[in-house]
Amino acid sequence: MPAAPIAFDDLPSEVRTAIEAEIGEILKIENISTGLNSSLSARAYTDSGTTFLKGLRTDHRWVWTQQREADINPYVTPLAPRLLFHVIADGWNILGFEAIDGRHANYSRGSRDLPKVIEAMRRLGDVPCPDIELRQAEQRLSGYVDNPADAEAFKGDALLHTDWNNHNVLVADDRAHLVDWGWATCGAAWLDPAHWIIWLIAAGHTPEEAEAQAAKIAAWDEAPVEGVNAFAAASARLWTEIAGRAPDAWTGKLQSGARKWDGHRNK
Template sequence: MAIFVMLSAAPQLPLDWVSMHAATSVRPDWSSLPVRVRAYAEEQLGAGVTKAMTCGAGYTPGLACRLQLADGRRAFLKGIGGDHPFAPQYRSEVEITPLIPEGVGPKVLWSTAPEEGTDWWLLCLEDLPGGNPALAPGSADTAAVIEAVEKAVKALTPAPLADAEPITKRVGSWLTGWANLAAGPTQDLDPWAVRNLDRLVSTEPLWQAAAGGETFIHWDLRPDNFVMRADGTAVIIDWSYPHKGAPWIDPVLLIPQLIMAGHTPSEAEKAVAHLPMPSPDVLTSFAIALCGYWEISARRTNPPGVPFLREHQARAASIARAWIAHRTRWA
């Protein structure tokens, strides 16, 4: 998250291009930024901003907008104030993104921290004008996204962040949704989940024993965290989690995204089967753990500035239930 400024010598899309993905956050626009932030960004960019379009996709309430510069270049700008509740996530992105090889992630041009004079986290990257990929069946973008993840797994093993923490240290505590739901009232759960709750709870943690490894994990792979290049390849953005683990984790995270885009569970699994994959039992456990996370998260209130997050998580939970049912044949 942090401010991303992406530059290109020649624009390839109209500035009023709008992401195909529904907005999940309410973002500030360029004109509402503090004067010192705009002045600093323009100084670093080497040109003034003549036009700005706020981009709505994503799950945090920071700035994200495409800019047209006075010298004809384009830029994409993303950021947040240093005292915002989401600031730690942006700080991680500022620190991690320069470590990601160019081509796997975007090219970094410059960055700054709040204490350097703007009170904001700022990060400047190349312009990636191709927009977010469409993962629907038959889309050429799907193959490009899968190839990008395969490339990332290879390039990020071993992890480029020396103190990357094991994925289970933090994420393991997040993916305990079914156990937490079973401890309270269950009348609002889907009937299938109620019937299988004991099995969901007992299977939920089993993936953790197979999650160790030295691969740097993105963890948040969704269509809005990929951007297409003009040559049809995809770049992964929003590197904000300092985790390492097994090389199968990010490839498996693509499966529910493909299902949400219209692939059947069988088609989605087949599409990534050539990437690193865990054993069938571990894959089932991980699917259950992801579903439990989305189930319990969807029942929380929305964070400030992100009014549609829980609705998205409820849909993700429904998709994951179908994926689990496909894998387990539980009635």
């Protein structure tokens, strides 16, 4: 279930005071409506610059993703914007990041953003899994495979982003920046290109075209055929579960993309 949105001005005064204690007096707020994993999503303007704010209530079931983002940030900058502060006040958990003036990546066929995303994924591939609490890919997908042994192919020590929603890839300064690291995972290096394939198909690529983009990332060469087949099948089940009985436009596209890829891999 998406986090219920809240405007900055509707936060408790203690929370707003705690934020201003970190970044100074806020002169202007721009509430942002996009995003499913945060209740608060806003840009705060002060004399010293602009800060991107994201937050969840401390009793939200996904609040652990806030701590995950805080813990992983030192390991993924400058791929990701730098974390400026993390405060917990009056029932709210708030992160403040340096703001990036960019746009969401375009995943459509022929987009000039595709090479930038590929380069970001390559750079991420050079980052070892840090010694912090992270979910394991084989555990996250174990409930969606035919046989528990199939999930063994997902094991690995690579740091994975896993959520390749194009809204999580901001293009600025002629490169791609990765945001929203709450679902960072440790697993096989080929899994991030595999996750991306589904988003590419949802954006209009054929399964063959999407795999050709993934093949531009060296880690894809290490992907075992049966492991990829198992991942495609597991992803189709996962997105069907997420979409539910009445998928919206967003989840419907991802469900359709995952099913197309599963049909391509597991004919």
